Amino acid sequence: MTQRTWLITGVSSGFGRHMTEQLLARGDRVIGTVRKAGALQDLAEAHGDRLALHLLDVSDAAAVQQFVEAAFASHPRIDVIVSNAGYGLFGAAESFTDEQIRHQIDTNLVGSIQLVRSAISHLRAQGGGRVLQLSTYGGQAASPGGSLCHAGKWGIEGFIDAVGQEVAGFRIEATLVEPGGARTEFRYGSSRLGPWIEAYAGTPVAGIHKIIEEAKLLPIGDPARMVALMIASVDQHPAPKRLALGSDAYTAMHKALTTRLAELEAQRELAFSTDFPAGA
Template sequence: MTQRTWLITGISSGFGRHMSEQLLARGERVAGTVRTLSSVDDLKARYGDQLWLARLDVTDTPAIRGVVDAAVAALGRIDVVVNNAGYGLFGAAEEVTDEQITQQIQTNLIGSIQVARAVLPHLRAQGGGRILQISTVGGQAAFPGASLYHAGKWGIEGFADALQQEVAGFGIGVTIVEPGGARTEFRYGSSQLAPRIAAYDGTPASMARRMLEERKAVPPGDPARMVELMIASVDQQPAPKRLALGSDAYTAMQRALSARLAELEAQKDLAFSTDFPA
């Protein structure tokens, strides 16, 4: 197998960490970004020059371009880009602060967009490549208490859907990865809660808050197995447009998409009635 170079944002924990460990163990090269370099000292000590590291906050657009350009200069090329950096924000829309909204959208939506924009000139110049956009079941199905998290994930899915069509002619494939709950640090580690408004106690929006505060729910997904399938998807031709991972993801998305399609079909006559007469 030809050694490939992967650029992965956010490799200190979660899917980014699992993916980096699996790829490095296979002999692949990883250009990884972290907010704190010391968080991956063990990987650097074990793999040396096979792991190229850069400090990056994906809300800093100029820094994104600098890191991408530096990775290409140091490693010669990037074969696969994994837009992984992100975190959860939970609470009713009225509860989240203005600062939390801004940080969430800048990280989960704008950051991913700018990483993709920064790498595209390099992928075009080398004649192709692959982008994996890490989304979530929450990019297709919506749950109360996660409205701002959904705003970023539904937004990045729309961006990636269109991007797939824009860059296919350059040999660049784009896959949206939609995992369900996985046993990583995401739920009880990196996720943030909005300040509580008592009026929402006992409403559907409070369920997400209770889950994070009680810390009892165990996600069903095996992150190592999920990452194996993400990596394997890069060898598929053409690139799969979406990759649903986890029984909970499949079930929730199937229910949501079926309901949306049924609602649309019920409005067919209404929709057609607004056209000018033939």
């Protein structure tokens, strides 16, 4: 088994923690970011210098760039960049405050963009590498109550799609990971709600509020199994452009993509009708 060095944002919980545990167990090195000092102290004590932890708020673009520069300067090679840090913001679009909107986009979209773009020159210089960008099935299928989450994830999917094509000639490959619901702290720990507006009583938005406030509905996905497949994907060549994880993710994305394709095909004649005539 090839031993690698991984740079992972958001390792204190959820997929980040599961990934860190699995990688350290197999002998790899992890450079991980946390929001609070002392996080993952148990793993740091158990694995010594194979786990390097750094405080980082990914919504701080300058700090992200400085962190990436320092990480590559202090390690001879970083094989895999995992853009994982993020959180959910749910509710009616009109309910969110300007501050909530900015922080969500700065964290889930701009932070991921800055991480990846800061790493590209280093990956190029070392002759290649792999990027894993955590998205969600919500990067392909939209649901009421998730507008801000979808804004970030649809945005980062377009970014990674394009960047993957830009850097393919440098042996840098990128994969978008699209999990469904998983039994991590994401849904009932890090997720946040916009202010409640009574007009939305009885609508799907009310359902989202109820699910998060009651914290009773268990997601179907096993995060340990999902993370094992994320790690295994790094050995695939060419890299999968997308990795759907979970039956709920597959079902939701299949329905959304099938519907969108049918709608597009129905507009074929209309679309072609706007071209200049041949030879014009």
